[in-house]
Amino acid sequence: MQEKHKRAGRRLFRPLVELLARARVSPNAVTLTALPFSIAAAWLFASGRLIWAGAALAGGGLCDLLDGELSRLSGRQSDAGAFLDSTMDRFSEALVFVGISWYYRTSPALALLAVSALVLSLMVSYVRARAEGLGRDCSIGLFERPVRLLILLLGALAPGAAWLPIALGLVALGSAFTVGQRLVHVLHRRD
Numbered sequence: 001m002q003e004k005h006k007r008a009g010r011r012l013f014r015p016l017v018e019l020l021a022r023a024r025v026s027p028n029a030v031t032l033t034a035l036p037f038s039i040a041a042a043w044l045f046a047s048g049r050l051i052w053a054g055a056a057l058a059g060g061g062l063c064d065l066l067d068g069e070l071s072r073l074s075g076r077q078s079d080a081g082a083f084l085d086s087t088m089d090r091f092s093e094a095l096v097f098v099g100i101s102w103y104y105r106t107s108p109a110l111a112l113l114a115v116s117a118l119v120l121s122l123m124v125s126y127v128r129a130r131a132e133g134l135g136r137d138c139s140i141g142l143f144e145r146p147v148r149l150l151i152l153l154l155g156a157l158a159p160g161a162a163w164l165p166i167a168l169g170l171v172a173l174g175s176a177f178t179v180g181q182r183l184v185h186v187l188h189r190r191d
Contacts, residue, residue, distance in 0.1 A: 010069055013062075017069045027071035031085045034063035038092035042099030045156070050164060053099070054156030060092055061149045086129070089145060093121055096152070100168070110165055117168045120175035121148055127182045136186050141178035148175065 020030065037060030044053035067085055071077045097118035104110035124143055131138035148171050155167020 013065055013069065017066055017073055020066065020070050021074045024074075025070065027067045027074065027076055028081055028084055030063050030067040030070055031081070031088050034060040034067075034092055035088055037063065038095045042095040045096065045099035046102040048103055048161075050156045050161060054153050057096060057149065057153050057156060061146070061153065064089060064092075064145070064149070086125070090122060090125060093145065093148075094118060097121070100164070110168075113165060113168045113172065117172040117175065120172050120179060121145075123179045124148075124175050124182070127179055127186070131182065131186045136189060138182050138186055140185050141181050143171070143174035143178040 037056050041053045041056035041060060044050075044056055071081055097114055101111045101114035101118070104114055121143075124141065125145070128138040128141075151167050151170050151174075155164040158164075
């Protein structure tokens, strides 16, 4: 995601982050609050309540947007908090895609599309984490989690169930492109 979009998002949610900081809310508490939203979204997707699933997904996404900013603003950044955040983000994302694949359980092609979107989404994050674990910069690519979440949210909230498969396809393709982009970036970088 481009840095200018990240800055715009930070400005938009800054008042809420400042309110949470003044209330001395822990960034880890915000991180953990996303999990019940994701569990609810997964269950709602699985049961075919797409609009409600989208609302729950938005709640979890909001927590995901706030926790990192809150940790920076409140000076409570830590390796443990970053580890918890990354782990909960992957777990939450996986839960949602599992719920969607269950929703499509009678359509093998659409269930496979949901599983493909899940695997490729997780690979976007894995490639970056592995590269950074080796000391290489890998902060490139368009389909980071906020973009994937936004596309999935639009697919869930759009009228009619026909938009969700389109959103899944976009997430899968965009994630595959981002994985490829990151692989090329890391493998061709000279240290």
